[in-house]
Amino acid sequence: MKYPNITFESLFGWVNRPRILYSPGIRSEVGFEMSQLGGKKAVIYTDKGLVAAGIAEMVAEEVRKSDLELVGIFDSIVQDARIDIINAGAAFYRKCGADCMIVVGGGSVMDTAKAINIMIGGGNEDFQPLADQAGLCDGAKPLPPHIAFPTTAGTGCEVTSAMVVLDTNAHAKLQVTHPYCNADLAMLDPELTVKLPAKITAFTGMDALTHAIEGITSTGAEPIADALGLHAIRLIFKYLPIAVKNPEDITARGHMLIASSLAGMCFGNTMTGGVHATAHALGALYGIPHGLANAIMLPIVMDYNVKDAAERYTMIADAMGIDVTGKKPVEAAKMAVKAVVSLKNKIGLTETLQDFKVPKDREKLMPLVELASADGQVSYNPHYLEDEDILNLYMKAI
């Protein structure tokens, strides 16, 4: 398709961190790469699921073979980057006498590690006051060496300069930004993802797709991010169904890891929108995994937005492989929505919010609406979302 008439904000910023290295088996280079960053004593941050599956050991083994000293493995990270666990992770780093971190995991692990590294760099004992500030940019300095191995495809957390942490007391997800919190080096090794179960492959893939779509339709969208987001969509539409069906297909797994990083670089610079605002609230109040919440809300929010970003959704439809020749923008945009629903069915994601006991009751949905309407991402949605709009979105998703 010919490039449509697309506008964007006359002032935008672009940041491109970290370095990325990709290859099946690239984990064998972790010792060398960390030595280049100045690290000598490494803690591995991961979770018990990855330890049990042997994934963490695949990286630990390479660390032990190298000149790096493996001084500890912290595997207590659970779903969501919880402030209490962040604090414990920082205490562990200090107790082990570490000077660098290697992170093996999905979004929760990577975001937890980012927060830990901020505390180590700043000499902080408690992350709560840092989380409360939201933006940790003033006076920010580079942090201790940090290499990340994403094991889902995914959140893109290895490349984003923000993290979402869970304040378990307030039952709220807080978004925190620090210019150096993302990894110094993201090592994309698809061999670490082959054991990821089909369901998790599916909804983490939808998380990446949501990042790309929302990054392109965000009110902060701009051409550099568009280029990355659109290519992420091409890769996801081709390779996600393959990765779900044939988990050991390294080509598919590899392309999904790349797509996830591309989508992360996209939305990391442009923000997201209504899908993420509503999904964060679902995660905070109902414990729905982030990727799954995104997957449920994505087609519903897209449908709501079509008239406000029709040209952008047309580009998205084109990237999905839909023939948009001769189609009016709103018509092409609606085809993109249908394509998302079709993809979800193909990869076995048929859940609604009802499956997670979210009540179809306007009054009982108000805590969700209140959280979503205050979420930092909501104002980037192309269609300005009032509380009534958000309520209607949730009602449609149940």
Place this chain on the structure above:
Amino acid sequence: MEFWKDPNECVTAVVRLFEDCGKDPELREGLRKVNQLILFDYTESGPDCSIWVDCRNGNYKVSQGKPSEEPDLTMSLSADDAHRSWSNKLNPVMAITRKKIRVKGSAVGLLKLAPKLKKVAVIYEKSLTDLGWADKIMK
């Protein structure tokens, strides 16, 4: 300064804005939930260029200058960026990442109101017009 004749103009406009916001039930309720003593510190544009808003414990008071107590939250920026911000022309998240806005204290509560900036901008335009400063409205 690009938008203000002197720092006092900025202070007058922002005090008036918060007085007018206090009359809007939705914004008043939003600020009640913030429940903080907030200092908007524009002193990089002039020594007396600041305003404070006390919305603690159901109260609502706005005044120029600095409060007698330590604020719960201080947002520091220039008077011109304040004008852009209240006009919804300066994205607060981007401004924080660019260090155009420096934050001291807990910003979580106030940033929850960031989605309401579109509404605040409408009120700000009216405040400026009522003050005879319609020429300052950013298009």
